[in-house]
Amino acid sequence: MVDRSSPLPRAAGRPYDAGVDVEGLVAYVRARGDGVVSSLGPGGEPQAAYLALAATDRGEVVLDARASSRKVANVRRDGRVALVVGGADGTTLQAQGVADVPRGGDRERCAAAYAAAFPQFAASLADPGIVVVRVVLTWARFGDFRVSPALVHDVDLPGAP
DSSP: OOOTTOOOOOSTTSSSOSOBOHHHHHHHHHHHOEEEEEEEOTTSOEEEEEEEOEEOTTSOEEEEEETTSHHHHHHHHOOEEEEEEEOTTSEEEEEEEEEEOOOHHHHHHHHHHHHHHOGGGGGGGGSTTEEEEEEEEEEEEEEEOSSSSOEEEEBOOTTOO
């Protein structure tokens, strides 16, 4: 069960006003548990879906999808995606990355993170018609719009350009 009451990572009890690292990003995604993921359709048009989202300890964002879905077809053709987590409480994580359908040990690790976040969906991960999609983030930004002026900071992603 996802606990959505966790606040955006804060520095010393103040509104979000300092850079957040991968640990903060992971905590935020895990606290919210859902968001919108946009992939690129066959003609390059954006295609968005509201989905349950989990995060691995490495900061990868994980979701499940039907193998026959347009999301999976899009990711297999062009892995570039954008996602947004949060918003209702005045905080957001906006991110971009490269999605894939991991195999072997990576799939098992990502599936374990998803099953831990959503135990009610764990059994579906054994269905061959369901795949795990992993997003390796290349850019991410947290925003706290509850204060004026808004506080917006990029996330320090190791290895990101």
